[in-house]
Amino acid sequence: MMTDNQSVREEVKQIFTEYLKKHGHRKTPERYAILDTIYSLDGHFDIETLYTLMEEKENFRVSRATLYNTIILLLNANLVIKHQFGTSSQYEKCYNRETHHHLICTQCGKVTEFVNEELQHVIEHTRVGRFNMSHYSLYMYGICSRCERANKRKMTNKLQNSKK
């Protein structure tokens, strides 16, 4: 059963509290505000986006340094995962989220998620030596349908122009 968004936000708060306690970190308002903002988002975000969003939408001012610090805690607490497409690091919430894979268009840079349980099953059941996997990322690169169409159109135009 997929829990609704409000319950998830409560649950991750509790998990984070336990994590902070266990590691002797303080429960600051900044940390909870950041966690909550992240769990109000869908999909990927980078630090700059989060920074702007917190100030504008949540009306909560935090420094970039605190964002970077807190993200590290959230990564360690397994509440957020990190991706590195494009130029800046991207993050996404990962608690109670369906496992998904990524399509990345090498032409326009667009990132699309998709779910494929067979794929997921095979990857999760792959054992390599004594390596103890906690999570994984699968990125598939290629040309998205939109760019494909645009390219075909360009081709056709070129051909027509050369005929004139």
Place this chain on the structure above:
Amino acid sequence: MMTDNQSVREEVKQIFTEYLKKHGHRKTPERYAILDTIYSLDGHFDIETLYTLMEEKENFRVSRATLYNTIILLLNANLVIKHQFGTSSQYEKCYNRETHHHLICTQCGKVTEFVNEELQHVIEHTRVGRFNMSHYSLYMYGICSRCERANKRKMTNKLQNSKK
């Protein structure tokens, strides 16, 4: 049949030449020196490493700007692929190389390659909508056996100390 290293270096040179011709780029000594250095390497490298290596080992001085420019051409020519573990972008040759996957230790950062044909087969035969895949990257994150052992040792020491 896997071709030996010297033939591969000749082949990629030809492929690159065709690529350059097709796209109206010039055949400069820098470009060939960079390609050749990359194909003399095994595994991953970043721009800084390549820069140092070319100067020290190959005795060929190129600017970082040229390295960045040339890498883009090599990416487009499908002779190199790009990874983004850690802080700087990592690259590797990809012509005539066995497809492999990556284990990344979240504790020490070490990256290990492994080959698994079943995994490869399943991923390569996954079709998602109209997306036209050219290549993919699978990164599995976790604790490598070395760190695992180190952690256990630390644990044991702690327990023994608390007994005293």
Place this chain on the structure above:
DNA sequence: GTCAGTGCAAACTTTTTGCAACTAC
């Protein structure tokens, strides 16, 4: 001879760090 490509340095972007002020405990 021309213009793409190169080297260099400056600019830019993202992330990290040092430090004074603050606050959770």
Place this chain on the structure above:
DNA sequence: GTAGTTGCAAAAAGTTTGCACTGAC
């Protein structure tokens, strides 16, 4: 009260860009 956190600004690290010079065509 004290030490972990925060914000700020400076620094670092990686990459891109502008420009004068060079050399592939």
